[in-house]
Amino acid sequence: MDKGQLERYENGVYYLAKESRLGGKAKLSANAVLRSRYIKDKGKVFGYISGIGLLNEVGLTTQVPNTYEVVTNREANTLIGEVGKFKVVLKKPMVGEVDNNTLPILKTLDLINYNQFTSLSLDEKKTVLKKIGVDKENIRLLTKLVGQLPDYYAS
Numbered sequence: 001m002d003k004g005q006l007e008r009y010e011n012g013v014y015y016l017a018k019e020s021r022l023g024g025k026a027k028l029s030a031n032a033v034l035r036s037r038y039i040k041d042k043g044k045v046f047g048y049i050s051g052i053g054l055l056n057e058v059g060l061t062t063q064v065p066n067t068y069e070v071v072t073n074r075e076a077n078t079l080i081g082e083v084g085k086f087k088v089v090l091k092k093p094m095v096g097e098v099d100n101n102t103l104p105i106l107k108t109l110d111l112i113n114y115n116q117f118t119s120l121s122l123d124e125k126k127t128v129l130k131k132i133g134v135d136k137e138n139i140r141l142l143t144k145l146v147g148q149l150p151d152y153y154a155s
Helices: 030-038 052-057 103-111 122-131 136-146
Strands: 006-010 013-016 047-050 067-072 079-083 086-091
Touching: 030 067, 030 079, 030 086, 047 052, 047 103, 052 067, 052 103, 103 122, 103 136
Parallel strands: 067 086
Antiparallel strands: 006 013, 047 067, 079 086
């Protein structure tokens, strides 16, 4: 930091300072911090945006969340906090852990809680599931994981 190469975003979060196109140092975005802390870093997936953010991602709403719901392996309990100016609710996955293989399945489990998804036709549902990466192998794993859901998800 003394040499000006490292900048502090917030307590515990530092980044390499880069020059902006307009001159001066480019600031790290809250979105980048959120994603690298709780969703994906160096190619490793360990979380995803859920709730309204997920519905927006797959095109089922144009609403932009003012509070981001994030399902992540990096939190054991539900936690409400902030990253920059974003309010964030961190949750653990319903079942298993988030990784490249389970990501489409866990997103599917989230989507079935929303009328915007369940009210779609079968063809529309298939289109949405393709957007999040669901394939035949994911369906097999989904079938296995459904048996592991707690009772309150199954009722």
